[in-house]
Amino acid sequence: MELQPPFRKIIHVDMDAFYASVEQLDNPDLRGKPVAVGGSEIRGVVSAASYEARKFGVRSAMSGVLAKKKCPHIIFVKPRFSRYKEISSKIREIFYDYTDLVEPLSLDEAYLDVTENKKGNPSASLIAQEIRDRIWQELELRASAGISINKFLAKVASDINKPNGQKTINPNEVIPFLEQLPVGKFYGVGKVTAAKMHNNGIFTGLDLKNRSLDDLVLLFGKSGKHYYNIVRGIHKSEVKPDLVRKSIAAERTFNENLSSEVFMLKKLEYIAEELERRMVRSKTKGKTVTLKIKYSDFTQQTRSKTVDDFLQKKEEFYPLIKELLLQERLKNSVRLLGISLSNLDTEKREPVWIQLKFEF
Template sequence: MELEPPFRKIIHVDMDAFYASVEQLDNPELRGKAVAVGGSEVRGVVSAASYEARKFGVRSAMSGVLAKKKCPHLIFVKPRYERYKEISAKIRQIFYEYTDLVEPLSLDEAYLDVTENKKGNPSASLVAKEIRNRIWEELALRASAGISINKFIAKVASDINKPNGQKTINPEDVIPFLEELPVGKFYGVGKVTAAKMHNNGIFKGIDLKQKTLEELTKLFGKSGVHYYHIVRGIHNSAVKPNRIRKSIAAERTFNENLSSEIFMLEKLEHIAEELERRMYKSDTKGKTITLKIKYSDFTQQTRSKTISYFIHKKKEFFPIVKDLLLQEELKNSVRLLGISFSNLNTEKKEPVWVQLQFEF
């Protein structure tokens, strides 16, 4: 199966260590130092880490205690989400000078369809470079970008030359690129799925491509259909300027099953902090809070509560989560806990989906 034109020109722009970079921008004393936004060396989780901290293995969603062990000279900074939103709005204004087809994924990343752009520039690679240069010149922040024929490949490509770089996967290079790509680098394939693929002899895209649709569906359910198409470069999702999220969640699977509600509450504290970070990052609030419980026998239970107003702060929703956990006796020991928000403030927006196709 060969890809056929017309091809879209999609850019995925991803800010480099956005939260930490903003903190270093506003506080010169932090520049060049290992910085973690959020958490602390006593409790909490890391929301973002500077590249100086990442060299020591510090990552987002890591506990502050572990982060400090990995990087003893780590500096913890309290998040300033309003400031991040302010900078994000300025970045998006730059995007809109090039195209109206902008799909923000969060405060620090977005897809742009520049197939037909306001600058009349036929080169998506040059448009991406110009956008990155403008972000640096106007805001003193670095961004990376991936450029290709669809959102999936552009997203994968934006990670290749991070930080402060970009990667273009041209139409004729898409299939060879995907065939050599390790499955763990496929966007959306997490550690558990990658391990399952490895156990079935799937290590690179070429291995994935050799599996039939039936085999992949049997192994991965509906996701198997997705994997069958993306490894062939087929991903027809358009850039959606008014992308609507139905829910936002965070969950954790534990190495050892939990039987004590005290330990569960401790784990839920960390999950709640991660969820709060995601709510802020996507500039979203919700009314319905759901607790997800997966037991050691793999049965699953959800408990929900809907309130009359929108919330997004941990201090507002964690008491509800605690009540949901304690409202009835647990059936068994627990292997996974998750918290999600639905009934979001974004659902009132009317979606406008526009798809344009021209020669690449």
């Protein structure tokens, strides 16, 4: 059975070693070194490991004691989930520039449906590349991506060229790709299920495809039908976005630290223009204006003001930003400035779930 159009264009974006990469971003002394977020050499469990640590076999969910044994010079850092959430929201803002059909899976990965997108770009592969480029340029973090006709395939594809790579599985490549794929590489097939498949002579997608539906249901229960479908490229789960956003922001990290408020105001004008474009594009207004300041020593400060009227245009909120910047003396030179609008007019709306139909 051949897959029949029309096909969806789904991207799965997965940040590379996200927590550890954020720690290395914020602390240059950690860059290029094996880092474990969470755990310690005495107790606890590793939440995430940098690629430098992974070379020694350190993985998430591993005990800190074992991680230390595998990599004696590993550096343990405490997790900062508020910081990871902050960065994650910025990554999602980039996603929303391309489509409102964004389904976050966690802080570091999400599905995007770009079948119809805000850029009018027919190539999902080029959109994925552009998104990854922007994440690097704007946030100095690396991401990988998978692109295909459904969520299952996009998820599998995103693992193939990690880190900092992407893989596209075109419609005519789906069946050959799945037939040669080891069953242990199928998303959702864990070690126990893979071992059971191996014990029953199922090692590749082709082996799985050669089994009847009744046979697979007998072996794996309700999951048998799922395996029967996915190996044929059939996965009808829609991208389910929650369209209600809490804030919209824009920010810039500077190549050289700024010490002059005059220069900062000039930079803030450009940032305000970008924020206005995002507000207009999303047809959103907000009442709370927040100025974010990150100093050269990596400490961070926010200053906010809430007004009675909803704001959207630069001319409406930039005077407030100027007021916030000048309200007290800066304690150090500045490496990053950001502006956000929250308390949005969308917050009173109920979340909207868009259902997409897949046809094969």
